[in-house]
Amino acid sequence: MIKVIVNGAKGKMGMETVKAVQKESDLALVGQTDMGDDLVQAIKDKSAEVVVDFTNPQSVMSNIRAILNAGAHGVIGTTGITENDLHEIRELCEKNRVNCLIAPNFAIGAVLMMQFAQAAVKHMPSAEIIEFHHETKVDKPSGTALRTARLMGGKVPIHSVRLPGLVAHQEVVFGGLGQTLTIRHDSLSRESFMPGVILAVRKIKGLKGLIHGLEAIL
C-alpha cells in the first residue's frame, strides 16, 4: 500500500483525486489537506510517501518545498512553475533523495497531442496553438499550451479563448503548401486526468529526481 496525501483536497481537481485514490486497492489515502493545514505535519504524522498537489500558481512552490523537504515524493498537477523553479526542484530532489513529477496535463490524449505537435513542427514549421477554457480559469495561457510551445521550439504563437461552457481544449494548427494539419484535444471531464495521476502515484518511487511531463512514464 502506498500512503498518499492529496493537497488542495477541497478544489475541483483535488476532490476528483481523492475519489480516484480511494478506488484503488493498492493506494491508501492517509490525508486530505488544503490551505490553512500544516502539510509538513500531516506528511510526518501519517508517514505519507506521496503527495499529489492540485493547488494554485501562487502556493505551488512553497508546497513543493514542504513536500520534498519532509521526505515525500511529489506528483504536481498545479501550473505556474517557471524554468527557475525547475532548477530549485531538481536540487531539492537531490538533497532529500526524493522524486518529483511535474505535469501540466495528466490526460493521456493531451500528452499525445504534445508529442505529435513536437514531431509535426519539424516538417511543418508554421503553426499556432489555440487553447479554449472556461471563463473562470485563472492563468492564461494554460500550462499545457506553454509546455506544447516549449516542446515545439518556443516560437509558436498561443491564443487563449475564455468562454462559459468550455472545459479544457487545445488545438495546434500547422499550415503548409496547400494543406493544414490540426491536432486537437478535448478534456470533457476531470475524470480524464485520473488514470494519469494514479499511474504517476504508483511509479514516482521508482523514478529518478525531477521528471517533467507525463510522457516520461508512459
Place this chain on the structure above:
Amino acid sequence: MIKVIVNGAKGKMGMETVKAVQKESDLALVGQTDMGDDLVQAIKDKSAEVVVDFTNPQSVMSNIRAILNAGAHGVIGTTGITENDLHEIRELCEKNRVNCLIAPNFAIGAVLMMQFAQAAVKHMPSAEIIEFHHETKVDKPSGTALRTARLMGGKVPIHSVRLPGLVAHQEVVFGGLGQTLTIRHDSLSRESFMPGVILAVRKIKGLKGLIHGLEAIL
C-alpha cells in the same frame, strides 16, 4: 445585356470575376482595368453600367468616387471601408443617382454565418470570432470578421490566424452553461464568391443607393 467593367482585373479575385462575367450570356464584359488605367475614361468610352471593384484598401475609396461620379453603379468586394466612408458613399449615390453595393464577403455561406451569428448572440452573449487566412493577407482582422462583430453588437473579441495553406475561414464560437455553439465557414476557392458577385451585378440597377452586405439582395 448589362455592360460591366472589372476593376483590379489582374488581381486574383479580379481574374476570377472576369471569367465569371464572360460565362454569363446577359452580361457584356466591356473593360478590364487595373492600377495605372484611367477608370473614368474607360467607363465613359464603353458606356459601362456596372463596375466590379476588387482592388485594395488603399485605393478603394478613390475608385468608388471615380465609379459613382462617372455615373456607373458599383459592386465593391474590396475591404477596408470605414463608417465615415459609408457616409460619403451614401451621398455620392444620391448626388449621382446611382447605386453601390459594398460586401465584405460574397460567399453565400459566409452571409449565412453572419446572419446566424447575429441571431445567436441574443441567446448566447459570450462569444469570440476566430478567422483564419493565408499568411500573405494584407489586412487583419478580415473585413468579414469586422462585419460579423458589428452585426453581433460590436463587443466580440476577434482573433486572426495567419498560416500558409489556409484560404479563407472563420468560426464564431458561443459559450453557454454546459454547452458551446460553433458556426464555421470555409471558403476553399475563389469560385465560392462568384455566384454572389454575378447576382449583385444583375440586381444593382434595381436597388436604392448604398446597400451594405450581400444579405440585402438574397
Place this chain on the structure above:
Amino acid sequence: MIKVIVNGAKGKMGMETVKAVQKESDLALVGQTDMGDDLVQAIKDKSAEVVVDFTNPQSVMSNIRAILNAGAHGVIGTTGITENDLHEIRELCEKNRVNCLIAPNFAIGAVLMMQFAQAAVKHMPSAEIIEFHHETKVDKPSGTALRTARLMGGKVPIHSVRLPGLVAHQEVVFGGLGQTLTIRHDSLSRESFMPGVILAVRKIKGLKGLIHGLEAIL
C-alpha cells in the same frame, strides 16, 4: 408554486432535473418516480400539475398516456417518439385539456443549431448531419439528429459516431460551390439542458395542446 413530479428520477437526466427544480423558488418538487412506481397514483396523491419525463424510448408512450390522462401537463425529454405517437398525444391533450411539450433537446444552443440548419438548407441544399455521443447511448441516430433532418426537409444523411469520452455533440455540414458551412453544437454537461427544462415547466400551463420543440417557447 407549480407542483412538479420528475419521472425517471434515478436516471442521469432525472437526477439533474431534480436538483434544478429544487433550486427554483417558484417550483415545488412533489415527487420523484421511476420504473416500478405508480405514476398515476403519485400525480393524484400530490396534485402534481407538471410531470417532467426523462425515461427511455420503450416506456415513454405509456408514461405520456399516464401523465395526460391523470390530468397533468407533460414536459417530455425522452426520445423515440414517432409521427404516429404525435397524433395520439395531440388527441390525449385535447381530450384531457392538458398540454404536452416534446423536445428532443432542451439546450438552447441545440435549438439554435436546428433553426440555422433549417434556414441554411434553402440556400445550400447539399448537407450531412454527423452526431457524436458516448458509446453507451441506446438510440441511434439521436432524437436531435432526426428532428434536425426533419426540419431540413427529410432527405439529409445522418451519421452516428459512438465513442467513449464523448458527451453529446452534433454538426451539420453544408457544401456549396468552393465553400462549406458547418454548424456545431457541443453539450459538455447535463447542466446545459436545465434552463430549457425549467422554462418549459414554467410555461407549459399557458400553452395550447401539443408543442413540438423548445423553439416554440423561446
Place this chain on the structure above:
Amino acid sequence: MIKVIVNGAKGKMGMETVKAVQKESDLALVGQTDMGDDLVQAIKDKSAEVVVDFTNPQSVMSNIRAILNAGAHGVIGTTGITENDLHEIRELCEKNRVNCLIAPNFAIGAVLMMQFAQAAVKHMPSAEIIEFHHETKVDKPSGTALRTARLMGGKVPIHSVRLPGLVAHQEVVFGGLGQTLTIRHDSLSRESFMPGVILAVRKIKGLKGLIHGLEAIL
C-alpha cells in the same frame, strides 16, 4: 537529369504534376501520356527512368505492369490497389530490378496524420475515421482512409462524407475516459501533393523494390 513521364497527364493531378516536374532543374519531363497512348513505347522511345501515375483504379494495375516491365521505376498516386496487387508488384519489381513507390497520399500532413493515428491507437483504442471529399470522387472510402485504418490495426470504422465544396479532408477521432483526441488533415489544393511527388521521383532510384507509403522516404 532524371527523365520522367507523367501518365494520366490530362487529369487534374496529372496536370499539376506536369507543372511541378517542369519547375525542377534536375528533372526532365520527357513525356505526357494518357488513355489511348502506348505507355511502353513512350518509356522506350524516351528512355524514361521514372513514370508518375495518376490515373484511375480500373487501369492502375495494367499501367504498373507496363511501367515496371518496360524497365522504369514507378511513383504511383492512383488508389484502388489491393493486398493481392501488392504481392504482384513486389514480384514485378524483383523480376525487372526496378522500384515502385505506392502512396495513397503524397501530402506531408496526411502522412503525419497517419503516423500519429498509428501511434495514438495504442493508448486510445476506440476510434473512428471520417473522410470528406467532393461529391465527384469515384472511390469510397478514400485510399488514405483505408491505409490509415490498416496502419491502426484494421478494426476502425470509416465514414465517408461526399459534398460539393469539399476538397480532400480526413479526421481521426479517438475517445477515452472523459476526453477525445482528434487528428485532422485538410488538403485545400492539389499543390499540397507536389513536394511529396517530387521527393519520390528523386529518391525512387535509390530505394529497394516495393515501397508502401511516403513515410518510408521522409
